[in-house]
Amino acid sequence: xxxxxxxxxxxxxxxxxxxxxxxxxxxxxxxxxxxxxxxxxxxxxxxxxxxxxxxxxxxxxxxxxxxxxxxxxxxxxxxxxxxxxxxxxxxxxxxxxxxxxxxxxxxxxxxxxxxxxxxxxxxxxxxxxxxxxxxxxxxxxxxxxxxxxxxxxxxxxxxxxxxxxxxxxxxxxxxxxxxxxxxxxxxxxxxxxxxxxxxxxxxxxxxxxxxxxxxxxxxxxxxxxxxxxxxxxx
Amino acid sequence: xxxxxxxxxxxxxxxxxxxxxxxxxxxxxxxxxxxxxxxxxxxxxxxxxxxxxxxxxxxxxxxxxxxxxxxxxxxxxxxxxxxxxxxxxxxxxxxxxxxxxxxxxxxxxxxxxxxxxxxxxxxxxxxxxxxxxxxxxxxxxxxxxxxxxxxxxxxxxxxxxxxxxxxxxxx
Numbered sequence: 001x002x003x004x005x006x007x008x009x010x011x012x013x014x015x016x017x018x019x020x021x022x023x024x025x026x027x028x029x030x031x032x033x034x035x036x037x038x039x040x041x042x043x044x045x046x047x048x049x050x051x052x053x054x055x056x057x058x059x060x061x062x063x064x065x066x067x068x069x070x071x072x073x074x075x076x077x078x079x080x081x082x083x084x085x086x087x088x089x090x091x092x093x094x095x096x097x098x099x100x101x102x103x104x105x106x107x108x109x110x111x112x113x114x115x116x117x118x119x120x121x122x123x124x125x126x127x128x129x130x131x132x133x134x135x136x137x138x139x140x141x142x143x144x145x146x147x148x149x150x151x152x153x154x155x156x157x158x159x160x161x162x163x164x165x166x167x168x169x170x171x172x173x174x175x176x177x178x179x180x181x182x183x184x185x186x187x188x189x190x191x192x193x194x195x196x197x198x199x200x201x202x203x204x205x206x207x208x209x210x211x212x213x214x215x216x217x218x219x220x221x222x223x224x225x226x227x228x229x230x231x232x233x234x
Numbered sequence: 235x236x237x238x239x240x241x242x243x244x245x246x247x248x249x250x251x252x253x254x255x256x257x258x259x260x261x262x263x264x265x266x267x268x269x270x271x272x273x274x275x276x277x278x279x280x281x282x283x284x285x286x287x288x289x290x291x292x293x294x295x296x297x298x299x300x301x302x303x304x305x306x307x308x309x310x311x312x313x314x315x316x317x318x319x320x321x322x323x324x325x326x327x328x329x330x331x332x333x334x335x336x337x338x339x340x341x342x343x344x345x346x347x348x349x350x351x352x353x354x355x356x357x358x359x360x361x362x363x364x365x366x367x368x369x370x371x372x373x374x375x376x377x378x379x380x381x382x383x384x385x386x387x388x389x390x391x392x393x394x395x396x397x398x399x400x401x402x403x404x405x
Contacts, residue, residue: 012383
């Protein structure tokens with residue numbers, strides 16, 4: 001075996017873990033006689049140790065072990081298992097869940113609109129022969145400026161997900177048309193709407209980023225909305 | 235020890251290593267968590283079928299890798315490639331160079347390596363598994379494992395060297 005062949009072999013050598021592996025024996029023997037090769041091997045070994053320690057710096061979320069243990073299936077005595085929960089709940093918000101939630105938001109908004117319509121009609125009815133009109137709070141509010149993080153409302157409401165770690169998912173969700181919002185620096189959250197059409201396309205790239213939005217604040221049954229006039233990247 | 239206690243012990247013993255493997259493959263915390271949890275879920279259902287308890291670690295890693303493949307719907311291609319043609323071009327990536335790179339950058343660099351090569355490389359670096367065990371985990375031939383690790387290692391060193399040059403130039 002020459003130095004080049006030994007090097008080829010030792011490329012895979014990790015140190016003590018591979019000492020018992022016979023495929024390295026001859027190459028290691030060669031390295032004992034060749035100081036340059038020995039030095040090359042030491043450097044390889046140091047690189048291996050450093051890369052290994054870098055990879056082992058990755059830490060799982062704190063609650064992962066507890067969640068696995070909590071959601072495990074319970075075994076029967078004979079070794080069969082009884083699933084007490086259908087499947088472990090996913091850490092990743094699924095599209096089905098998000099679409100269901102988005103659909104729920106749309107349906108609720110629709111029901112609210114219909115209810116308001118009927119409610120207003122009812123209040124126009126005659127009471128003791130006289131028409132009484134009950135004024136509702138103004139639908140069009142005043143112009144305000146909100147600085148805060150652009151949110152994908154579906155993940156935010158369903159899974160409390162926001163921030164840079166969730167940026168990519170938020171971007172995709174917003175781009176696909178799921179509700180978009182902004183969480184102001186004061187903690188107040190607004191659903192962002194356009195004048196005539198959705199503003200998702202304009203806001204998708206700002207997902208999880210801080211922007212300043214000028215628009216008209218409207219409230220519907222306590223639900224804050226902001227009709228976007230202008231978006232400024234902060 | 236009750237079955238519950240055994241399960242908990244097993245989770246605590248291996249969940250970190252499995253998570254790291256999953257995270258290195260997917261580069262997503264949520265996906266890595268799902269893969270880890272799914273692996274233990276399958277263990278809870280089918281683990282009793284494993285007769286040799288000394289192979290639990292390999293079984294868990296194999297299961298996680300299978301789930302990952304299923305997740306990414308990738309087709310495996312088994313090809314043995316001679317190491318020698320690439321070994322001569324091994325770039326120099328000293329421990330000092332590697333030391334200057336943080337764990338996140340390292341993951342980013344690993345992410346640039348093809349999935350077929352990344353899995354054996356991550357097991358090579360992060361787990362104390364023999365080449366035979368890595369081959370068993372990934373369910374590919376031993377020769378393929380070794381050639382893939384060698385190629386992936388060379389590619390990794392090239393990427394690390396480039397990353398180091400770039401960060402050096404920007405400072």
